[in-house]
Amino acid sequence: MRIDIITALPKLLESPFADSILKRAIDSKLVKVHIHDLRDYGSGKHRQIDDYQFGGGAGMVMMIEPIETIITKLCDERKYDDVIFMTPDGKRFDQGMANTLSLKQNIIILCGHYKGIDQRIREQYITSEISIGDYVLSGGELGAAVISDAIIRLIPGVLNDETSALSDSFQDDLLAPPVYTRPAEYKGWKVPPVLLSGNFKAIDEWRQTEAEKRTKERRPDLWNKKATSDQ
Numbered sequence: 737m738r739i740d741i742i743t744a745l746p747k748l749l750e751s752p753f754a755d756s757i758l759k760r761a762i763d764s765k766l767v768k769v770h771i772h773d774l775r776d777y778g779s780g781k782h783r784q785i786d787d788y789q790f791g792g793g794a795g796m797v798m799m800i801e802p803i804e805t806i807i808t809k810l811c812d813e814r815k816y817d818d819v820i821f822m823t824p825d826g827k828r829f830d831q832g833m834a835n836t837l838s839l840k841q842n843i844i845i846l847c848g849h850y851k852g853i854d855q856r857i858r859e860q861y862i863t864s865e866i867s868i869g870d871y872v873l874s875g876g877e878l879g880a881a882v883i884s885d886a887i888i889r890l891i892p893g894v895l896n897d898e899t900s901a902l903s904d905s906f907q908d909d910l911l912a913p914p915v916y917t918r919p920a921e922y923k924g925w926k927v928p929p930v931l932l933s934g935n936f937k938a939i940d941e942w943r944q945t946e947a948e949k950r951t952k953e954r955r956p957d958l959w960n961k962k963a964t965s966d967q
């Protein structure tokens with residue numbers, strides 16, 4: 737898989753890919769991540785990428801031309817399955833969208849800034865608009881890092897233990913059950929005995945019950961959705 741991220745602030749996207757699971761995925765060539773500095777496509781001495789909005793109002797708008805230039809350049813080089821724009825008015829990102837995107841070959845993620853991007857780019861080039869939640873960030877970069885992380889960890893071979901992505905929270909509309917490690921007792925706080933029993937059927941049942949309990953308590957919306965879809 738290849739992910740191209742277009743941003744006016746490339747430095748913001750350095751560290752998320754420079755450590756841990758994402759770095760390993762890139763080093764082992766399971767995914768390629770290319771960060772493109774939009775200013776390289778800006779015009780004039782100041783490499784301008786934004787301008788005042790028509791009709792007046794506070795806040796600059798990202799211009800068509802630099803974005804069109806980089807998107808068409810990339811699309812001339814290879815076929816893209818999705819050209820995503822990160823925006824608070826996009827579709828709210830969830831695990832199902834991460835699963836779908838992890839099956840794609842090539843995607844572009846465009847990070848918005850300032851007041852937004854010229855609407856004509858959204859109409860002509862963008863195939864999906866994604867929000868990471870109902871709050872406004874300063875730009876799309878953190879959102880791009882969030883969705884890239886959620887996608888990349890699902891690519892086969894990225895996680896050492898292939899089953900661990902499947903047992904994540906949300907994978908079956910359930911939150912993950914509690915986990916414990918050594919010591920089995922600390923300051924009198926004990927690990928649930930079933931986890932030390934060696935009885936894997938009982939352990940699976942315990943985990944399922946705990947996951948259901950957590951989901952009902954913390955995310956009744958998810959629990960009700962699951963109950964409806966299980967019918």
Ligand code: ADE
Nearest residue numbers: 822823867868873875879
């Ligand atoms: N840009 C600004 N806020 C955002 C959000 N909530 N999700 C995605 N991109 C954004």
